[in-house]
Amino acid sequence: xxxxxxxxxxxxxxxxxxxxxxxxxxxxxxxxxxxxxxxxxxxxxxxxxxxxxxxxxxxxxxxxxxxxxxxxxxxxxxxxxxxxxxxxxxxxxxxxxxxxxxxxxxxxxxxxxxxxxxxxxxxxxxxxxxxxxxxxxxxxxxxxxxxxxxxxxxxxxxxxxxxxxxxxxxxxxxxxxxxxxxxxxxxxxxxxxxxxxxxxxxxxxxxxxxxxxxxxxxxxxxxxxxxxxxxxxxxxxxxxxxxxxxxxxxxxxx
Numbered sequence: 582x583x584x585x586x587x588x589x590x591x592x593x594x595x596x597x598x599x600x601x602x603x604x605x606x607x608x609x610x611x612x613x614x615x616x617x618x619x620x621x622x623x624x625x626x627x628x629x630x631x632x633x634x635x636x637x638x639x640x641x642x643x644x645x646x647x648x649x650x651x652x653x654x655x656x657x658x659x660x661x662x663x664x665x666x667x668x669x670x671x672x673x674x675x676x677x678x679x680x681x682x683x684x685x686x687x688x689x690x691x692x693x694x695x696x697x698x699x700x701x702x703x704x705x706x707x708x709x710x711x712x713x714x715x716x717x718x719x720x721x722x723x724x725x726x727x728x729x730x731x732x733x734x735x736x737x738x739x740x741x742x743x744x745x746x747x748x749x750x751x752x753x754x755x756x757x758x759x760x761x762x763x764x765x766x767x768x769x770x771x772x773x774x775x776x777x778x779x780x781x782x783x784x785x786x787x788x789x790x791x792x793x794x795x796x797x798x799x800x801x802x803x804x805x806x807x808x809x810x811x812x813x814x815x816x817x818x819x820x821x822x823x824x825x826x827x828x829x830x831x832x833x834x835x
Contacts, residue, residue, distance in 0.1 A: 584776060584822065590793050591780040595619060595801060601636040602799045604628070619802035621789045624758040627803070634798035641797060647682070649798055654686050656761040657723070659775040660753040664764035666734055672716040676724030676736075691717055697725065723753065736761075740807030742772060743826050754824070756805040759790055763824070771816045771823040781813055781822065788813065788824075 598605040599615065608620045628634065631649055635641050641649055657675065661667040672691040675681075678700045686692040693716050696705045713720070722733040736755040739762075741747045754762040754772060763774040774781055780791045787809040789802040816823045 587776040587780055587793070591791060594791065594793055594799075597636075598799050598801055601638060603633040603637060604631075605799070605801065607633075618784070619791075621784045621787070621802045621804050624756065624803050624805045627758055627798075627800070631798040634800065636796060636799065639797060646797075651681060652677075652683075652760055653778075653792075653795055654683060654692070655794060656775070656778050657753075658686060659777055660755075660761040660764040661721075661723075661734075663766055663773050663775060664734065664751050664753060665767040666721060666751060666764075668719060668721055670717075671719040671721065674712070674716060674720055674722045676722070695722070695724075738807070739805050739811060739824070742824060743807035743810035745826055747772075756790075759792060759800060759803055759805060762790065766816070766819065769816055769818045771819075772825070773816065773819070774822045774824065776821060781824075783813065787811075 595618065598619065599609060600606075605619055609616050630641075632641060635649070657673070658667060661673070667687075668690055670689050672693055673686050674693045674695055676695045676697045678697050680694050680696070681692075683692050693712050695709045695712055696702050702708060720732065724736045735748055735752045737747045737752045738755055738757070742754070751765060751767070753764045754774075756762060759779070761775070762779050763772060765771070766773045778792060778794050780793055781788050783789075784802060784804075787804055788811050789804050789808070791801040791803065792799075810827045811824050812827050814823050814825050815821070
């Protein structure tokens with residue numbers, strides 16, 4: 582997908598949100614006019630549960646729908662593909678704070694969850710040991726890990742990219758609210774956004790991120806921690822968007 586296609590898809594998503602999603606319709610009401618762009622919203626200010634971020638024609642029904650924060654597997658698949666780490670077979674095991682009812686990541690790749698240190702579980706270690714015993718090799722482990730055996734790729738939030746503390750080597754870009762946003766490309770070392778699923782633009786001196794394929798909840802112009810110290814650039818080799826930390830010389834004088 583090209584940036585031009587991503588921009589067109591973003592415009593469609595924005596128009597639909599202003600028509601159908603209470604959260605964004607309220608922004609227009611507060612402004613007294615139909616806005617061209619959603620108002621940037623810090624991810625810490627996202628309503629939870631995010632009922633008003635769902636289209637009113639497709640409200641969340643807890644008796645029959647998955648939890649609203651259930652991850653979209655396409656984001657993890659896209660990030661692993663950018664990183665050159667999407668396996669042809671085996672199992673991708675993700676460290677999370679809760680289990681997810683998702684048996685497969687792709688048609689040939691299974692999916693499983695290891696409970697992280699922040700999980701509330703009676704026997705976290707026992708549950709994790711049983712999970713690893715049951716998975717099909719080869720295993721790729723995603724996230725912060727206290728397990729010694731599987732091959733691991735770290736999950737790094739944008740604040741670490743912004744302050745320059747992201748580790749070298751393979752990594753996946755992640756935000757707790759937005760999910761996986763991209764990865765470090767093995768050919769150029771750039772931190773590439775997955776433009777199939779995310780749109781990013783500078784708004785009011787900080788980057789705002791919008792998910793293009795997620796409708797429940799609809800997340801547009803979201804500002805995660807660290808976004809004020811990041812900028813968009815274009816990869817010279819691939820001609821697609823990458824994230825870079827803002828150097829002190831780039832910052833406006835205080």
